[in-house]
Amino acid sequence: MRLSRFFMPILKENPREAEIVSHRLMLRSGMIRQQGAGSFSWLPLGKRVLDKVNQIIREEQNRAGAQEILMPTIQSADLWRESGRYDDYGKEMLRITDRHDRELLYGPTNEEMVTDIFRSYVKSYKDLPLNLYHIQWKFRDEVRPRFGVMRSREFLMKDAYSFDLDYDGAKAAYNRMFVAYLRTFARMGLNSIPMRADTGPIGGDLSHEFIILASTGESEVFCDRAFLQMEVPDENVNFSDDAEIAGIVEKWTTPYAATDEMHEEAEWSKVKGDDQLSARGIEVGHIFHFGTKYSEPMGASVTGPDGQEHLVSMGSYGIGPSRLLAAIIEASHDENGIIWPEAVAPFQVALINMKVGDEACDGACETLYDELTAAGIEVLYDDTDQRAGSKFATADLIGLPWQVIVGPRGVKAGEAEIKNRRTGEREALPLGDVTKRLG
């Protein structure tokens, strides 16, 4: 992509409304635009990162055996009356009436709808386990939308729903999602800590929030420092081996970790003083087991191996991809801007032409651009007529992992300079070696 053609409205000034660094940097780099209270458009740079985050989530959900569907955003109030949640949910739910005076709502979550899909088709234990997920916009009329996409009213959620014959099956499904979450966040360069959590209005008796430690986080959390050293399972983890998966969950739930709602002083005091980490955190994911909370009122049952009808045991598993972008930036930036982890970077390389119009610089850049692109590396080529200093500032601000800098002096010597955005390390390389070095 050529920067001269790329829609990336950079702001020179710090936007006054942005209180935290991720919000500031997302606005300044032209990733998002606020459209109303808690509502944002995703501009090309932001959309590219959002797509990468979603793709990682998808790959890990699929690996763990979940299947992707897509349910509508608008739901019928009657479905929510079946579970009793239409009246319980309160003011966070956006209620809508259509031209026939039918009561509708913009979904804040999808337990009812997915349970309706399940009960319409699945009748036998032989079709279990089943886990269906989608990545879809949600609306919650938050009392205090703030911090940009961190807490917005319209936001993206990956929500998965598992259906099993009994508690043991549901527990195994819960464990698979637990391990999938560890991998998902680690692939985005994040240290996530699963913490015992309150089950809130969804109800149930087994729940973990996945928390990223950050001083700007809205949750107060308490955990053992041991989590910072723990190794996340690699891609060879076998999701069809319940014992292996349970073992990983066991290991990751042994050290103390709880959000303030679930915090227990007696347990906490058993953690060695030096290992006690009380901090603030960002909730990026949340998994629940809630048994028959929805299957019972909505009549979702299957015939078991015993020939009897069994209400299915369910769980739900949420991740906030839009909030994740902000969380990644909170965890990875410096005074000059964002530092994207490679796996979610909008482009891998910023190719900076320091002297557009200089035949040698233009020629070297065009060749590099073609070579890098042909090697499958995503390049944002700064072919604009800005001053070099302003190009460097933009490249640092948008935080692509590598910068390839081409200037008249280097080109004369047949060289380009590459800079690692994270470490700041620079290296001069023959022009012909750049692609190999970055590939």
Ligand code: ATP
């Ligand atoms: P919070 O405690 O921050 O209000 P929640 O517990 O209400 O979140 P869940 O119902 O558990 O949220 O939803 C699953 C995930 O959706 C959350 O872990 C979070 O990543 C994301 N999410 C929830 N609310 C918002 C929001 N207002 N803006 C952006 N992401 C959100």
Ligand code: MG
């Ligand atoms: Mg909430």
Ligand code: MG
């Ligand atoms: Mg919460």
Ligand code: MG
């Ligand atoms: Mg939650």
